Each structure stands twice: as structure tokens, then as C-alpha cells.
Amino acid sequence: MSEEIKNTRLLLEAVEARDSENFLESANVTHYADLAEIYVGLNGEERDFFTTHIDMESLAEVIPELPDTLVEETMERLDTEEQREILDQISDDDRVDILQDVSDDTRERLLELVEPDDIEITKTLLKYDESTAGGRMTTHFASIFGEMTVQEALESLRKESDETESFARVYVVDSKDKLCGYVRFRDLAFNSRDTIISDFMRPVKRYILASADQEEAVQLVSKYDLFVLPVVDEQHRILGIITHDDVVEILEEESTEDMEKMAGFSGEGSEETYLNTPTMTHFRRRFPWLFGLAILAIASGIVMMKFEGVLNSLFILSLFLPMIVSAGGNTGGQASTMVIRAMALGELDQDSIMRVAWKELRLGLMLGALLGIGMALVTMIFVPMFYHDMPAEVSFIKFGITVAVAMAIQITSSTLVGSLLPLGARAAKIDPAIVAAPAITTIVDVSGMVIYFFVAKAILGL
Template sequence: MKIPESIEEAIRSGNESELQEICNDLHPADAAAAFTSLNEKQQIKFAQFLNNDALSLITSFLPAPESADLIASLEEKDRTVILESLPDDVVTDLIQETDEDKQKTYVELLSEEKKDAAEKLLGYPEDSAGGRMTTAYATLQESMSVKEAIESLEEIKEDAEILARIYVVDENNTILGKVRLRDLTFNAWSTPIKDVMDHEKLAIRAEEDQEEALRMMLRYDMLALPVIDSSNRLLGIITHDDALEIQEEESTEDLEKAAAIAGERDEEGYLKSPVLSHFKRRVVWVFFLAIVAILSGLVILKYENLLENVFILAVYMPMIVATGGNTGSQAATMVIRAMSLGEFTPAEFFRVVWKELRVGLALGALLGVLIAIGSWILITTFISPDSLNSIIGKHGLNDLVITVGIAMIIQVSVSTFLGAALPMMAKSCKLDPAVVASPAITTIVDVLGLLIYFGTASIILGI
């Protein structure tokens, strides 16, 4: 029997001891995953059947919305026990997911120490470094010896979320450096902390965006990142597990923006979020892009006479337009990814654009020549001269293939240029570069592609 099925069976039969035994044998993360797969009624019974110790462990591995639902299903005395057992940052995330009228109720259930920490974290934006930090960290004084440091850590070992990195501070809690646990383990007890500490002071301001915190942790390979205020006082730390959550959130956000999906993501997941929520997040961009796409029809209408005279031009229209969209999206993806990794900034605009323009010219030239030669061979092989004259009219085959080839070169070059330029311009204007990625950029180059194609044909064919 699969684990979720055995949990469902225990809930269905009302066997509390069996459910407790199953969850005790599971890693809390697996039990949390099983909980999220249950329906609402089953989740309520799940919470009622388990003891508070098991629920505390499972809750710490649940997404914030599910944690809030689980806590809401408990009696007040059990809520207090669970909330007190959770790390400060988890409690804050959980409270943020509840209705405003319930937030104060939950805060009042906390001890004074826990309440102060939660209120402090709730004061920062949810997607800021301050909003993602935990205040459960360990500190030492520079004047301590190794022995005194170990004795100090012994007292707070249950409260600190991570002891792999311990921060050295002064009397004002200003960060002076850090020390590793192994530095304490392998040095004589009489050794002063100042002799074994690392004086590196890498930290991030509390008001900075969480994405910048992620960049720093990746760039400097950090297990934890100190969060400081404007006076360099240590406020908390962002741990590696928080960094993984930030990375998942930011990647999902960029992916959804690139797909023209707007609004806040529903943390309860795809299947559990309502249809109306999906509709609202998609309709704005879909409607806007549909309106912009009307311009393509207007361009075709403007060049109606050209198509009537040489209607074979219509055969190449989808290819020219689609190729531009594809190459533009490729360029945008490359540039957005490189910017997110900090490989360059918008200040290097001309360097990046020049690079992508050369790539576009090379791609366009290759495709243009191949399409022109391929078209000439196919037309002369499979279309008789009489049929060809009726298709092309008074215009020569050479003019046709040259038109297609040159239009392809220009379209790919312009699309690649725009794919590189628009994200960097968006970044310079403090906008998210992912917003101008596909399909937005595809829609733009669709219209430009038709203008380029018909404009080139008008000049070469003289119509």
C-alpha cells in the first residue's frame, strides 16, 4: 500500500494510533507532502489525530498556506503549542497567509519573546531580505575565549536555527565577523575568539530584495547570510534552505512573466487554486497581446495589393514572422538569464546589443541564403514555367528568392537586436526584464516582421 493511501485508510477508519505510527516512520517532509495530497476534511482529521510534537515537525515542512490551514483547524491551546515550537520566520510566513482579522489573534497566542520577533519580521515586505530572515541565530563576543564561546553556545543550542556559522558582534550587536563551529572544536580552550574568527563582514541590508540575497549566497557560496540594518547591526540571517525557497519562487515568477501570466502566484498549487484565479492571472496579458496582434492584420491589409499581384509571397509569411519571434525570444532569454546571474548590467548595453546584433546577422545570413537557394531549387523542380508565370506574374524568380532571403536577414537581425535591447531597457527603467520576454516580444516582432517582409518586397519587386 502506498504511503498516502495508508494515511487515507487510517483517517477513514478513525485509527489514530495507526496514523501516528505511520507519520513517526516517515520523514516530516514526506508526511507534509502526504498531508497536502489530502482533501480538506481529511486534513482536518489528520491534524486532530496527531500529537503536537508530530504536528510541529510536519508544519515546519509545509508551504505557508497549508500551514495556516492546519493551524486554523486546531483548538487554541494546540495552536499555541505549535506556533511556539516553530522557527520565527516560519511563524511569520504562516501569519502572513492568514486573514487580517486572524493575524492579531495568532500573534496574541505567542509568548512575549516570540511575539516581538514575529512583529519585527512582519514589519518588512514579504519579498525583502528582512522578510525572509530568521532571528534564531547565534552570536559571540570578540573578547570571549573558545571555552566561554562553547559554554555560551551550549545555552542557546536549541534556539539557534544554524550553528555552522556563528557571528561575532560587539556590544551594539554590530557584526565584526564570523566563526565556524570547527574553529572552536579544534583550538585550545584558552584561545581568544578574535584569533580564530574570520573578519569577513559580508551582509545584506534588511530592505534589499530577496533576489539580491540569493545572488550573494550563490556568488559567495554561503550557508547563511547575515541581515543588517542601516547601522550595520545584526538583525537576523537567511539560511540555505530559505535561499532554495527564494530560488524556486524567483524562477517560477520569471517563468510565469515570460509566459505573460500576471499577478501573485497561488502558493496552494495548481490543482488547489480556483479556476477564477487562473483566469484573472492570464486574461489581462492575453487580451493586451490579442489587441496588439490586430496590428498584424492591419499591416496585411495595407499590402493587400502586393499579395494580389504576387500571392506566392503569402507562402513565406508565416516562416519569416515565426523565425523572427523565435530568434528574438532566444536573445531575450539569454540576456535575461545573464543579467539575473550578474554577468553584466544595463550599463553595458551597447556591448551586449552589438554582440547579439552580430549573432543575429550571422543567423539571418545563413537562414536567408539557405531559404533563397532552397526556394529556387524547389520552385524550378516542381513548378512548370507556365504555372510559375501565373504565380509570379511579370516578376522574375530571382527577384522573389532575393526578396525572401533579404527579408529573412533583416527580420532575424532586428528581432535579435530587440530581444537583447528590450530586457536591458526594462531593467534600466526599474521594470522586470522577464515582462518583455516571450510571448510579448514575439507579438512585437510579428508586426515588425510583416512590415520588413512587405517593405522589402515592395522595394525589390517595385510594387
């Protein structure tokens, strides 16, 4: 049994037995991320025991790791002095995250508990939405002045060493905090102590505005393989940094959000585990999309009624209808997924619409033609083996051609629709992930039926 599993088991046993001594002993050797995971799985009384008996230093590390939905509930379990201590011990960015996760009334009350030395930076960071670079940055970064010597810079950094998030990059600023460049810590170590910083500092080529979307920060860090990414304001003053752990959290949140939207979920995602998320929360997030898609699917029934005569005159058409419809849904879903992924990685912009359309049109024609030919052969060879009532005026060859043409048109149009819908959604200021696979599938289901029946009427003369 690994040490982590053993500690977790002992801690849970201590909580269940309300054994404060063993609880503290186990909590002290358990990582704060594991403590947070354990806390999420506890019931109300067990959480009371947890917050009552754990030391405030450890709890200050645990709370920022909790799902958004549990932050306010957990803070409310503490008295005023404990809340004040928590807000004082955590970093500026974690403090702001907590304040963004609670209700407006609670936020105002907690702001009054923030120490005077921290209140200004806290209010400044609260101005940025939590999904922006400014909302995700940490303000504990290393900075020095260009006119300093290496010796002076090291002495300055030594004073800030306990609170600085990362020394991978030490940023050089002027008297107004404008970003001038950076040095690596190894540069300070290997240059003589009387060397001036400005003599060997490097230019900062990659940075991001605090108001930019957090996904843009992830793209910059990933594309240019950055250790840290400086965050600046419109005057090019450095405000903070995005670190690798921030990027990991953003990626997890964004990928989960996009995956849920593509699956047809609505509303804000819950950070709680699946089993700990209330059933009504799942219901509220799933119902709107399902209801909307159900209404849209009525169009399929209308199409069936409209072409009832075609089906009655040649019922064998119904054998291939599900195949034509599902082929469109599959290809449309594939195209939309590829385009949404490319957009998320910053590979596409609004100027790319025509290039995407031309690329997917060619791809759709190739896929449609090949699949159409394949299904035509299947129709001509295998259908006669079990179906013997084909009207004389409708040969198996004509029927196979009908299936092939309908298949080719359906796949081509579905590929084009699936690729352009996400780009159109972004142009309309809608999250492209909202143009979810279920929506695309429903749309191409209707179009597939229309295409199939019109082609059958035209070729077979029904």
C-alpha cells in the same frame, strides 16, 4: 516498495478509514515534508481529521511547509490554545512566514497569541517584506563576543545549541550586536581553551542588508559558495542568517515565478499543486495576458489589409510569410531568455545596455545573413519545381533575394528587440520576466510582416 511510499500509503488508508491509531503510528514515522505533501492532497473532511488527530509538535513542523494559500485555512481549523502552541513551537522565521501568509485580521488575532518573549522579534521581522533578505532570514544563529576565551564561547554556545540553526559559522559581535567577524566551529575545537576569540577570528567579507531583495542573497551564496549569509541592518548589526535551505526555497519560488511570467501568466503564483489549484484561479491568471495579446495581434490584421494589393499581385509571397514571422519570434524569444537569465544571475546592469545591444546586433546580423542565404537558395532551387506562374518581371533570383533580405532584417531586428526589452523593462521598474515570450512574439510578428511587405515592394516593384 520504499519505506516512504509504504508509510504514505498506510497513512492515506488510515485517513480514509478515519483510523486514528494507525494514523498516528504512520504519521510519527513520516517526514514532515511528506506529511505536508499528503495534507495538500486531502479534501476538507480529511484535513479536519488530519489536524484533529496529529500531535501539535508534528503539526508545527507541517504548517510552515504548506502552500501559502493553505496556511490560514489550516490555522483556522485549530482552537485558540492549539494556535498558541503552534506559534510557540515554531522558529521565528517560520512564525513570521505564517503571519505573512494570513489576512490582516487573522494576523492581528494571531499576534496576540505569540508569547511575550517572542513578540518583539516577531514584530521586527514582520517589518520586512517576505521577498527581502530580512523576510527570509532565520534569527537562530550562533554568536559570541570577541573578548571571550574559547572556553567561555563554548559554554555560551552550549546554552543555545537546541535552537541554533547552524554552527557552520559562529559570528563575533560587540556589545551592540555589530558584526565584527566570524569563527568556524573547528577553530573553537582546535584552539586552546584560554585563547581569546579576537585573536583568531576572521573578517566577514560577504553580508547582505535586511532590506535587500532575496534574489541578491541567492546570488551571493551561489557566487561565493557560502555556507550561510549574515543579514545586517544599516548600522551593521547582525539580525539573522540566510541558510542553504532558504536559498533552495527562494530559487524554486523565483524560477517558478519567472517561468510563469515568461509564459504570459499574471498575478501572484499559487504554491498549490496544479490539480489542487482551482480552475478559476488558472482562469484569472491566464485571461488578462491572452486578452491583451489578442488585442495587440489585431495589428497583424491591419498590416495584412494595408498590403492586400501586394499579396494579390504575387500570392506566392504568402508561402514565406509564416516563416519570416516565426523566425523573428524564435530569435527574439531566444535573445530575451538569455538576457533575463543573465540579469537574474547579476551579470548585467543598466550600464550594460550598449554592450548588450552591440553584441546582439552582431549576432543578429550573422544569424540573419546565414539564414537569409540559406532560404534564398531554397527559394531559387525548390520553388521552381512546383510553382510555374512567376511573372516575367519577377524572376526567381529576385524573389530569392527578397526572402533573404527580409529574413536578415527580421532576425537582426528581432534579436535586438528581444535583448533590449528586458533591460528597458527593468529601467522602467517592471519585472523583466513580464516582458514575456508571448509579448515579444506578438510584437515581432507585426514587425516581421511590415518588413517583409516593404522589402517585397522595394525589390520586386509591386
